[in-house]
Amino acid sequence: MSPRVRRAVVLVTAALIVFLGVGQPASAHGFTSTAYVHVTGGERGQIRTRLELEYDLLVVSAADAEGDDPLFQAGTAAFEDGDADEQAAALDAHRKAAVGYVTKRFSVMSKGAPCKPAQAGDFTMGWQEGVPYTVLTLDWDCSRGDSHEVRSELFPGTEGYVRDTKTIVTYELEGVSGSAALDAAHPSFSISQSWFERFWEFFRLGAEHLLTGIDHILFLLALIVGSRRLREIVLAATSFTLAHSVTFMLAALGVVDVPGRVVEPVIALSIAVVAGWYLWRIWRRGDHATDLVAAGRGHFSLDRAGWVRLGVVFCFGLVHGLGFAGALGIDAAWSWTLLWSLLVFNVGIEAVQLGIIAVVFPLLVLVRRRAPRAGLWVSGVICAGVSVMGLLWCVQRLLES
Structure with missing residues (x-):
């Protein structure tokens, strides 16, 4: 030849x-989102979670899921204007829909029973990954006991806005600190999990990322x-x-x-x-x-x-x-x-x-x-x-x- x-x-x-x-x-790596959650303990069984969520994704997802068209109109207008105060105000004006969406897909459990959430303060704004993120602080009444579990199904691919969402959780609770990565295949973890389980979560995530x-x-x-x-x-x-x-x-x-x-x-x-x-x-x-x-x-x-x-x-x-x-x-x-x-x-x-x-x-x-x-x-x-x-x-x- x-x-x-x-x-x-x-x-x-x-x-x-x-x-x-x-x-x-x-x-x-496109069409994915990352949510950040920091979990801390309080008095009398209270748990505080500080969630950082992609702003425009929260607006469209919550407006669609909760049937709140005014939230979509106000939120997208604020996003296009790029005004952080206007963005936070849009969410505050429609907090029932925004917080309702989050608490239906993110939860804290205590001994297998759901803890009751309540918003602590207004929405605030920040930046992650070069785009505006909103900060939502929730206090959870977990007075029934300890053995806490965190579950996140925020912004699932079935909603059609993103392909996948990873929730990166860091925590300082029950005398221990650590981190976890949650996704659609692994949506929850226990605060009391072993060091090997925490190691395996991120090891698996790294291996899956290269394989996919x-x-x-x-x-x-x-x-x-x-x-x-x-x-x-x-x-x-x-x-x-x-x-x-x-x-x-x-x-x-x-x-x-x-x-x-x-x-x-x-x-x-x-x-x-x-x-x-x-x-x-x-x-x-x-x-x-x-x-x-x-x-x-x-x-x-x-x-x-x-x-x-x-x-x-x-x-x-x-x-x-x-x-x-x-x-x-x-x-x-x-x-x-x-x-x-x-x-x-x-x-x-x-x-x-x-x-x-x-x-x-x-x-x-x-x-x-x-x-x-x-x-x-x-x-x-x-x-x-x-x-x-x-x-x-x-x-x-x-x-x-």
């Missing part, structure tokens, strides 16, 4: 991969396919891990705040660049491209191109870290309790990343050593498809921003 025919096969196969992948969402984030998986796949030796992929993966851990934690500390409309297109571009890097090397060498595979059996050393690749991977890893933080809506001031949970979230990401490398890379090495030319074209086809999909997503995300 001539080089021209082989290149045509690569392009056709890449086009097929793109065709099959265009049904995937352009953004792995096709853009991050494709980036990792491009790194694996573009590596000739185990040490090369280990270096690349380590560079990526260090970089995204840095920005993930800086975002958690509130030091870095980059809008998603900037982060998401760059993540897509990173997929195209890393995959295209290896594809370009194959294309440039033509019939001698199998040297790339054969070289993997000899002595390992990084040439200048290898160091440049590591630098590129590190830089893009910094951006992916902001994407991971964005998955939890993290760009606010931190607490030690929440920071520990975020570290566990990051461990969940790394566990899945290592698992993918452990499965994919040995299979790729086996194909390359048994049939070097076939291994080369398998790598080329994968990289071509991944690169084109990355470019497509980048354009889509730019158009959506």
Whole structure:
């Protein structure tokens, strides 16, 4: 088969991969919301919850669920004006609908019985994730006993406004402090849960995020396919891990705040660049491209191109870290309790990343050593498809921003 025919096969196969992948969402993190809740104890069995909720989402959800069209009109007008006082006043004027919506979907239980909520003070406004958030403080009468449980089903996907909502809970109650992440699959937790249960919640959340984030998986796949030796992929993966851990934690500390409309297109571009890097090397060498595979059996050393690749991977890893933080809506001031949970979230990401490398890379090495030319074209086809999909997503995300 001539080089021209082989290149045509690569392009056709890449086009097929793109065709099959265009049904995937352009953004792995879009159309979600994050609610923040802080739970503290009071006297005589009182529990106080401070909820921070996305303002416009609360307005449309509460107006729709409670049948309060005046809330929708006043709330959306205040949102468009961007006046925080006007926004808070709109909710205060329609507090029955707004508070009613929240208390039907968020609750505190004591020994299996629901605690009675009451609003403490007026609505106030703040900012999270670059958009206005409203603050609602509720006092719960839990005088029946302890063994408290928190449940959140705020802004479910069935309402049609967001795909999913995560509720990040931090608490200082019953002599213990900690944090939990609630979502549709895991809507409740007990304050008295064990440290292992708290660890597992955020570990699971991190693992699920990488497994369901096709853009991050494709980036990792491009790194694996573009590596000739185990040490090369280990270096690349380590560079990526260090970089995204840095920005993930800086975002958690509130030091870095980059809008998603900037982060998401760059993540897509990173997929195209890393995959295209290896594809370009194959294309440039033509019939001698199998040297790339054969070289993997000899002595390992990084040439200048290898160091440049590591630098590129590190830089893009910094951006992916902001994407991971964005998955939890993290760009606010931190607490030690929440920071520990975020570290566990990051461990969940790394566990899945290592698992993918452990499965994919040995299979790729086996194909390359048994049939070097076939291994080369398998790598080329994968990289071509991944690169084109990355470019497509980048354009889509730019158009959506």
